[in-house]
Amino acid sequence: METIDIQNTDDQARAWLLHLTSGHATREDGEAFRRWCTESEENAEAFARVRALWDALGSAAALREHARATRERPHGRHGVRMTRRAFVGGALAASVAVVLLGRAGLFTPAATPGGRMLRTRVGEQRSVAVAPGVTVEMNTDTDIALRGQVGAPTGMHLRSGEAVVRIDAGHADAFVVEVADGRLFSGPGAAFAVRCADDAATVTCLDGQAVINRAGTNTVVKPAQQVAFDATGMGDATAVNVDSALAWRHRVLIYDNEPLGDVVADINRYRPGRIVITDSALAARRVHARFTLDQMGEVATLIQDAYGAHATQLPGGWVLLS
Known part of the structure; x- marks a missing residue:
């Protein structure tokens, strides 16, 4: 399948987002992404914009489907390689997200x-x-x-x-x-x-x-x-x-012998940004945990301390755990 070089910063950010949530990202990918974010304010701002679109899309199933279909890994300092199909699909999803972002009020x-x-x-x-x-x-x-x-x-x-x-x-x-x-x-x-x-x-x-x-x-x-x-x-x-x-009704989240990957997926519903686990063994680890909704701002640090994970903090509330 034909591939194209993507130089537009927003498209690079989208390609990173696709890969980091594909389930195939490695710790090295996380470090490469952190470096990309810190290369310029433009990169960090682009990622924040793309993350906002992702959040507006809800489950973003279409984006994840493209990630599973292509499984392309971003590489290189200035360009990102991804399939033309994934690029077109990402652009379409972004267009839908713009409409969703226009919603106001309950x-x-x-x-x-x-x-x-x-x-x-x-x-x-x-x-x-x-x-x-x-x-x-x-x-x-x-x-x-x-x-x-x-x-x-x-x-x-x-x-x-x-x-x-x-x-x-x-x-x-x-x-x-x-x-x-x-x-x-x-x-x-x-x-x-x-x-x-x-x-x-x-x-x-x-x-x-x-x-x-x-x-x-x-x-x-x-x-x-x-x-x-x-x-x-x-x-x-x-x-x-x-x-x-239903502990959430009392602003508490309780997890009993659940995979950490499922726990993090649920926690992501309560906080801006996203926590992404890049280590499959860590994601599969069974955990017992109790968090209050007031702890959502520091939950990644709590998980790091409790389960020996390595956390990479990124712009926009994103955290990579490995």
Whole structure:
């Protein structure tokens, strides 16, 4: 496949971003990237701009797909080599991000007629009364489309992020929650948490019960149970410690015997910039950890001290761990 030399600083920054998040970056790549950032203020500012676009894209699945497809490593001091396909794809993603960056405030017009969009920024949490008797507690970096008419929504679509939906005992009308390719039905007095990331979803029941309808099959989720599903199928209902699973409601994050890579991926939802692990062995290491949201500014240092990682601080809140 044809390759091209990229001299534009923003395109170099995008190429670095693609590679550093591809899962194939090495510690040497991290040091090379640090040197590139410190060569000039222009480089550092370009990376900050590209990072802002990445954040606006949410999961940035398109960019990651190009990273997996090309697996090209930036090299050389002044130029970056990447495939023409990846370059065009990155430019297209950036164009989409410019539109997304134009969004302002919590409520913006939804794609469905008469609906609304609810969104929280990175690190932001809030509770919204979306209808009489229906409250949605939104976690950080969450995107929701309300269904139905303004003032009388009949449901919502969790596009990405995490939220707790609570339906008062006196609320008689149906309120349907869509998440990934499933639909949730519940009754008065029910409360449940829904999470969606990269088309994988989890439903955790707090009170009452929720019924997941997916591919013509109904799955009941009872209090203190959790069900996960994605394109490959539906998991079984399993017991879950609700206080730990939803500790974010109290501004606490609890991880119990989870891979550090998964922990860092979750932490990235709560802080500006991004922590990237460049060592696969470190990413696979099982950890037990507890952080408060007030510690997000220093969480990379805490991980470095606790697990013997080497941290490289970069502009824009980016940190490489190896």
